[in-house]
Amino acid sequence: MSIFKKIFFIDFIKGLSLTLGYEVSKSVTMRYPDEEKWAPYQRFRGLHTLNRDAQGRELCVACELCAKACPTKCITVVPMEDDKGIGISDRIAKVYEINLVRCMFCGLCEDACPTTAIRMGRDYELACFSLDCAAADKKRLLAPREIPQEFEGGYVVMARLERNKEGINIKPDLTRKKRWW
Amino acid sequence: MEQIFFYIFAIATVASAIAVISLRNPVHSAISLMVCFLQVAALFILLRSPFLAAVQVFIYVGAVVVLFLFAVMVLDLGKERFGEYLHHQRPIALVVVIGFVFVMGFTILHGSLDAQLGNYTEKALVKNTEIMGKLLFTKYVFPFEVVSLLLLIALIGAIVLAMKEKR
Amino acid sequence: MDINTLIEVALIIVKVIFVSLILFTLPIPLTWIERKVAGHIQVRLGPFRVGPHGILQPVADMIKLMFKEDIAPEKADKWLFRFAPLFAMIPAFAVYAAIPFGDKITIPIINKEVTLYISDMNVGILYILAVGGISVYGIILGGWASNSKYALLGGIRSSAQMISYEIALTFSCIGVVMTSNSLSLLDIVKFQSGTILGFIPNWNIIYQPIGFVIFFIAALAEINRIPFDLPEDEGSLAAGYHVEYSAMKFSFFMLTEYVAMVTASVLAVILFFGGWDAPLFMPEIPIFWFVAKVGFFIYLFMWIRFTLPRYRYDQLMSIGWKILLPLSLLNILITGLFLL
Ligand code: SF4
Numbered sequence A: 001m002s003i004f005k006k007i008f009f010i011d012f013i014k015g016l017s018l019t020l021g022y023e024v025s026k027s028v029t030m031r032y033p034d035e036e037k038w039a040p041y042q043r044f045r046g047l048h049t050l051n052r053d054a055q056g057r058e059l060c061v062a063c064e065l066c067a068k069a070c071p072t073k074c075i076t077v078v079p080m081e082d083d084k085g086i087g088i089s090d091r092i093a094k095v096y097e098i099n100l101v102r103c104m105f106c107g108l109c110e111d112a113c114p115t116t117a118i119r120m121g122r123d124y125e126l127a128c129f130s131l132d133c134a135a136a137d138k139k140r141l142l143a144p145r146e147i148p149q150e151f152e153g154g155y156v157v158m159a160r161l162e163r164n165k166e167g168i169n170i171k172p173d174l175t176r177k178k179r180w181w
Numbered sequence B: 001m002e003q004i005f006f007y008i009f010a011i012a013t014v015a016s017a018i019a020v021i022s023l024r025n026p027v028h029s030a031i032s033l034m035v036c037f038l039q040v041a042a043l044f045i046l047l048r049s050p051f052l053a054a055v056q057v058f059i060y061v062g063a064v065v066v067l068f069l070f071a072v073m074v075l076d077l078g079k080e081r082f083g084e085y086l087h088h089q090r091p092i093a094l095v096v097v098i099g100f101v102f103v104m105g106f107t108i109l110h111g112s113l114d115a116q117l118g119n120y121t122e123k124a125l126v127k128n129t130e131i132m133g134k135l136l137f138t139k140y141v142f143p144f145e146v147v148s149l150l151l152l153i154a155l156i157g158a159i160v161l162a163m164k165e166k167r
Numbered sequence C: 001m002d003i004n005t006l007i008e009v010a011l012i013i014v015k016v017i018f019v020s021l022i023l024f025t026l027p028i029p030l031t032w033i034e035r036k037v038a039g040h041i042q043v044r045l046g047p048f049r050v051g052p053h054g055i056l057q058p059v060a061d062m063i064k065l066m067f068k069e070d071i072a073p074e075k076a077d078k079w080l081f082r083f084a085p086l087f088a089m090i091p092a093f094a095v096y097a098a099i100p101f102g103d104k105i106t107i108p109i110i111n112k113e114v115t116l117y118i119s120d121m122n123v124g125i126l127y128i129l130a131v132g133g134i135s136v137y138g139i140i141l142g143g144w145a146s147n148s149k150y151a152l153l154g155g156i157r158s159s160a161q162m163i164s165y166e167i168a169l170t171f172s173c174i175g176v177v178m179t180s181n182s183l184s185l186l187d188i189v190k191f192q193s194g195t196i197l198g199f200i201p202n203w204n205i206i207y208q209p210i211g212f213v214i215f216f217i218a219a220l221a222e223i224n225r226i227p228f229d230l231p232e233d234e235g236s237l238a239a240g241y242h243v244e245y246s247a248m249k250f251s252f253f254m255l256t257e258y259v260a261m262v263t264a265s266v267l268a269v270i271l272f273f274g275g276w277d278a279p280l281f282m283p284e285i286p287i288f289w290f291v292a293k294v295g296f297f298i299y300l301f302m303w304i305r306f307t308l309p310r311y312r313y314d315q316l317m318s319i320g321w322k323i324l325l326p327l328s329l330l331n332i333l334i335t336g337l338f339l340l
């Protein structure tokens, strides 16, 4: 039997047919960033977001619990009095800055927050050309995200690569999605 | 036309042959040897013997010199070690060379190196592989067998030497 | 010299230029195909960013190679280091002087018959094997001249491998020569035209199956493809003989490798698969069948490359000397018995 196998190169042919099968099968490559992009699950820990409530008021009450909880001490919160109703109470954050170079995306800040103001978001394209963007300020954290909180995630979505003055932006199209496996 | 080519190849052959023995680096010598063999192959083609030319390239250039290079590379023969193999043979060599040149010159001048013209026409020579094969196995079968025996002995000798080294 | 000879000479020059141009540009699509095959076999996509489906990737690579710095190691043998890529490349191209791509075609407008080969040598196959064998000097000398451990090991491996497999390769060709009764490639192809029993093509593979297997394995070793690519074994020798080469010199080695692969495919087609003979009642189209068959073999080489692992060096040697060589001798014996 083994002689027969050797003479007719059975193992060799088996191997070749296996690779041929893979060759014609669909490839698992995600064509990021040109055409596709990975939209992560909701549990993903990417760039933080500061949230607002249903009326559009800032949820953060500048209690600094997140800054205390942060193991790398990378959150700076400076509170201020406010009675114009920007926040849900009369105390809001004047400065809210996260040093993204030090942050290790552990998510302890979001656990510590009593008002669910800070949440880990789903942006992961944080590379940039200068140090300016290494610190995320309040404005950036408050801005709405390309992948909204409600979006389920765990899909590969179609995306478009955009080049502009600030650099490269990959714009996802959340309506066209597919499971990648 | 053909004569011009002959002189080109002949000069290249002699020049590379001289390079083989005069270059200091064994690898360079081996390459010159290869060039020399290639020129000899070219001369064979001028002599209407493409088969011999192909075989010359095949055996000598493709195998023998490669083996030389292999041995040179594996043993890493330095330049220094070459001196000790000469053993003061220079005067003897000189005498032999002078004698050889004398004999060669004598025979060439007396014209006794003239060979008979072959009894094959140019047209028949297109099939020279066939002719050569037939001659080898009929008229020259005895020398052919002797040479094969010689090669076999050399082969066995090499194996015996290699075996001894192992022990 | 009359006008007809002049035309003949001009025709040969044109053919030579044409063939070498094709050979020079052939690696461009071939590298792309190879990377695509590699990609898809590994369930990836392969190059995709330069041009549609990455088709311009080899061009980009070529431009990059041209502008790279040409480095020669300080302790290298400068002259040999410079000429080794040429030593490899010239024989690989010279082989094509004897390879027929088809019989003859008539060019429509000027009504001139053109043979689709540069020359029909009566020792064609010997010439190809002999000249193809010279290519190994580029590898050996390149490895030695680099004056680096890995390159030298690559060169040494290459020389031993070459000698061991050239014997088996030649002996497997002898079987074909015996059945076709000629050393000329044109005659060998002509011998294979027609059919047996009306439908099986009269190709040498029918008469010489063992010969073909030996030829194929030995050819794999001769052109340094996986599973026998020990001279440039990435795993243990970094890149083997061309580890010190960069820029255009490196690309010459790559070019040689691809041309050698094409040569091996062409030889396999001519010797065992009937050359330009059309299979199974298909219409005869000049060159088309030849290119199709060669393409299949090139694909096969790539396919094998991404399927099989690499042999160890002692395995390589024992396959060559203890299996292929006796088998090829046996094949000659069997062929001889059949011919009697
Ligand atoms: S994720 Fe962790 S490290 Fe980053 S800011 Fe929050 S607590 Fe600090």
Ligand code: SF4
Pocket: A059, A060, A061, A062, A063, A064, A065, A066, A067, A077, A112, A113, A114, A115, A116, A117, A118
């Ligand atoms: S984000 Fe939450 S924990 Fe941090 S300061 Fe605001 S309310 Fe307090």
